[in-house]
Amino acid sequence: MSKSLDHTNATLHDQRASRRIADVATHIFLSVLAFIWVLPIIWIVAASFNKNTAPYSATFFPTEYTVNNYVALFTERDVLDFPRMFANTFIIAVFTCIISVFFVLIVSFSLSRMRFRFRKIYMNMALILGMFPGIMAVVAIYFILKALGLTNGAVTNIALIIVYSAGSGMGFYIMKGYMDTIPKSLDEAAYLDGCTRWQVFRLIILPISKPMIVYQAIIGFLTPWLDFVLAKAIARTQDNYTVALGLWKMLEKEYIHDWFARFAAGAVCVSIPIVILFIVMQRYYQESMAGSVKG
Structure with missing residues (x-):
């Protein structure tokens, strides 16, 4: 009787452990997808404040920021x-x-x-x-x-x-x-x-x-x-x-x-x-x- 209970407990423990591993793997996978999805949005927002107006720069994100791009967009017509x-x-x-x-x-x-x-x-x-x-x-x-x-x-x-x-x-x-x-x-x-x-x-x-x-x-x-x-x-x-x-x-x-x-x-x-x-x-x-x- 005790052996069967021990076997049942071990099975439940293994199921909980596998479920935790699956949950962790799922959250990691979703976090990676969310990062890939959000990164272009963050980049375009950062680029909109870029002081350098050229399309090419040495760094992925701007090094200098300004709001003049928005001002010029609506004022210089x-x-x-x-x-x-x-x-x-x-x-x-x-x-x-x-x-x-x-x-x-x-x-x-x-x-x-x-x-x-x-x-x-x-x-x-x-x-x-x-x-x-x-x-x-x-x-x-x-x-x-x-x-x-x-x-x-x-x-x-x-x-x-x-x-x-x-x-x-x-x-x-x-x-x-x-x-x-x-x-x-x-x-x-x-x-x-x-x-x-x-x-x-x-x-x-x-x-x-x-x-x-x-x-x-x-x-x-x-x-x-x-x-x-x-x-x-x-x-x-x-x-x-x-x-x-x-x-x-x-x-x-x-x-x-x-x-x-x-x-x-x-x-x-x-x-x-x-x-x-x-x-x-x-x-x-x-x-x-x-x-x-x-x-």
Whole structure:
């Protein structure tokens, strides 16, 4: 009896020891990955304060620091007008976010709650078209916008908003899948109480779909904020440049020696709205998830 107890205790001790070793190895591995992930961020932030504006230096981190890169980025606007580029991108991103969320919501609600002819054909076509990269349509989109006179002047921002928003309704699958999980008995009870379809959509579907609305808002904002290809094809002058084009311009050979530190500062400034968006949206996402579970 005592031998069996000793054997059991030894087995438990070995299991605890192996579990501790596995936990230590896992934490070491995750710490290494975290260091690799954070190191470029630390470097770009440090480079944004580098007194040396050239792209090459003898040390990995700067030896002298200054805030002049940020000051010059927003005050010296004769060569590259970064504040204007930042404002252009922010306006485009905000309007695209609002329009894309609305498009995705109405398309998803229609396909989830309504039955009509060609419904399955439309969903299959959207799925097939979604398999092709959007870059394939850049040339066609540019010539269509050029024929409409939307590639010159201030209307270029409107053209970018149209391009980013127009195809957003095709990305309905995630939102529709979420709406499919909402019991249709809620809709039927609302209809019996005299609610219209719009009231069902506004008072029942939207509150429960808040987690997906937050997700779609983040996607709708980040798409124009980070895009380079479409902006490069449509925006032809610096007055209509977005931040992606501005940062790319700073790395050209005639600018890079004087603008590399400002490029790093611009990269940090570009990341700030993204960080704020994720922090704010995460709070609403958690609250909406808790509300949907209670409902």
